[in-house]
Amino acid sequence: MDLRNIAIIAHVDHGKTTLVDELLKQSGAFRENQSVAERAMDSNDIERERGITILAKCTSVEWKGARINIVDTPGHADFGGEVERILSMVDGVVLLVDAAEGPMPQTKFVTSKALALGLRPIVVLNKVDKPDAEPDRALDEVFDLFANLGADNEQLDFPHLYASGRAGWADTDLDGPRKDLSALFDLVQAHVPAPTQVARRAEPFRMLATTLSADPFLGRILTGRVESGTLRAGETIKALSRTGDRLEQFRVSKILAFRGLSQAPIDVAEAGDIVTLAGMSKATVADTLCALEVDASLPAQPIDPPTISVTFGINDSPLAGRDGNKVQSRVIRERLMKEAEINVAIKVSDTPSGEAFEVAGRGELQMGVLIENMRREGFELSISRPRVLFREEDGQRMEPIEEAIIDVDDEFTGAVIDKLTGQRKGELVEMKPAGVGKTRIVAHVPSRGLIGYHGEFLTDTRGTGVLNRIFHAWAPYKGPIQGRRAGVLISIENGTSVAYALWNLEERGRLFIGAQEAIYEGMIIGEHSRENDLEVNPLKGKKLTNVRASGTDEAVRLTTPVRMSLEEAIAYIDDDELVEVTPKIVRMRKRFLDPHERKRQARTTG
Template structure:
């Protein structure tokens, strides 16, 4: 609207891209260019400050930073590229007036590029396209520009959005350029493009204070912190405010602290103006999507819509015989309930429901990785818990059963594509595209049910000898695709408690892959390996070699153990079946049967068979 007032000395912009296309590295280079942060020796990616982010090399939590360039304050937000953290991306885009879309100069647009760009275009944000990693061998920046333009057209971008500026960059080398023939060595071309192409924020200082809460933070000293952008007016420490809840209730509070970003550091301020991205403390009941406004004229802003969860798991306290022996500090259902309630309050992508009278909790999220990150965070905080296999969330619309479908892009060396196509064909996947890349690899695109993908990532690595690359994104709900193959192998189950013995494991490793080391503690019902023959097998892993007083050269065979699989949370969640659980403690990840004794398992199987027969007879 022509009469909207804008604040000319501020630009709010988000960095969006597919996983590992270099968002965080570009932000670091911009901070270096503007002198907003002094790097320590050996420090490279300062925005990924969370230990999990450093280990996995991905951005999980969105973060803010600010820098000053040519007397203009640029607020930058680094967003997650993984589709599982889509709730973060969606909320962050409400804070900004423009987006910097990063695309890898070799890989080109990928599924999550499409995901984050679609969200941006729906919010009518103007993009700046940065073709990153132009220093990579086999980079093809000109071809990637054409692919990106095709993607914009596919997503129905407006003519104005299609007129996007293009910047070529190498975040690693800290340089950008508007022309590939120009050997510019700094980040100024990108900073100038942001200033000229991103609109100043709409900000009317004369109207009463209004702010939409897009992120929640928590501090043990000052309590809940609301993060958002001031839409109108200004606010000072000590000002009375009104929280307008989703239900329309008005709750009066007082601002006790205002925090803003200076570089990467959060600094306290006495006053903030429209257009600023700030954090406010003093509103204890605030939730994401609610409005904090002036008591003079409290009007709610449009709330944030977040994509629905597609995967759920059951969390419960650890009931294994080894509970409490691994340094866990939070062992009870009450501890887990409080932690999950806190997570659901801070993370709008997570939904928590109680089951079995509060003994178990159904936790729903946007994908396996989304929930795996929560579990990993909890175990590092000292929680012990049991987790059931991930289940997709079905919908029923007009009597039809619908299930979530994912778009999957797989890139493999030529020669492996036949095995991949056969495996995904068995999982009822539909191939949509296959083409050869400039370096001779094969890139394939499939549409496949989310539940059919569970366990496939590890299978892909096995069949491609670790060279296959897979990325996936939620597409839509489609009619139920029918049954898909289950795990073809059985498991080896510990017969009783004790410590595993190398001699016993040596005799068992011919049956299948082993998950434990000699000397590891065992209990009855614990899963210690794979049984290749397809059915579950109860084994004795604590059996020692019988000693005799007869010795002869060469009569004793040397024990050669294959190194066991390093148990990771992702593998464990993909591997287990309906009657199995993952035991998660601060020090170990173990697999176990839901019912530990053989008699319990047989009784439960008999009950299940009877129930299935009864249902079939009624049907």
């Protein structure tokens, strides 16, 4: 069968997964009476809840005698490690661009990776049926983006389509018939070349492992594209590391191929096809699975380094162990090492104490998703504030700079520019109109300055602003950046919060807890209205007397407390604070000192 391997890449929320849904439906991958969930490729619970793609996933459709393997990729820069691996096993990409927003930061990131590999993109201008769509402007911006990224003449001569993924149509002309996606299917067949590996089927078997997962019945399974040769189920092959060292020899227990949303067992894997193998125990991502006579490993694509680091530790608060059942440092370490094995964009290292672990990754969202997955598995953790990773170049300290693209109402541009360029050491690159009453701001800001900024940004723009960011470059250290301005309210007692005490504390600032909640000494229960921290007693009840008069016993009415999400709490805390994460609740607290440090401070203060 004629074969094509493509990846669909785009910025977050530009409609990749919705378009794949329609491709599956119109290719006949589903029965007529089959019940299929919306955004079927987003199978992970967190993906469905947040409406974003986190893990790259493969599917397969048949069209006019050809099999098209399609890879749905994440759209957020924090999960760019998935995209970098996936592009190495496809022969073409479909670049999806919102006709209203145009190319955005993630569009630039994934397109640069695709162009560097020599892939010739197909551009699909999606959502052209929206009232604010400007497909001609978006198309010009895509061409400018390609030129800025160093595309060659063939890549600049890209075909384009106008489409609406939700409505399920794509046409070569904006005023086309708008019936179905046949124009996209035909263009993929005509423009994307067949895998060059097909000509190497007579050579020994070789395959580069691209994604790793686990199956409850098959155990460890690896997915990738067969680079040469053929493989039958039951044959014995070996695994080589990136450096060519032999890891293991194993018998292939099963070969699976993508058929619609599921995987089906096949007898033979042939060069050029994307398949999944089972039977190994040690092989992992970027390793080469090959015939016994092969000595050299396949080259793996380099992965961009992490930019932030977070400390994962055991939960040592007085309320530890009440919600979760995985609280030991040994269990936490095993889980983090397992994650680092699957996700090549994450690095895990031990701290000197052995009770905590440094986890380096791409951004706050990536860390937040990992923590959310762990808490749902029953883990209890204490999480530090994210720290930016620096590096030395020629004796100079360098820090990561991010490109922030912001769309705000005109009336809020002053506040946003002041925060970014004045307080957070950013540089304004561009400012231009972006539609009726909107302004687009492009700024280069240190990663340190953007940690914890999103909450402030939403407040400054009354919730109407949109901020997208992506790694831009390394630059010399820009000096200290002021952190959170407000102090916090800290409990000095252990027990259960009292409504009367919280009512009296409301004038001190915003509260993060309500009445009848478990609290402990050192727990952060609110934000102080001033810059200093304030120790308070949320257990203090009302003094009772035997005097009764009208108005003295009115019911206490508390203001609704501010409930922070996991990502908001991690971005909010300061360097001397931690986030306590359990399966049921997220709390913030001051960092507990070890006994030696506590004694040293007591001697210092007299």
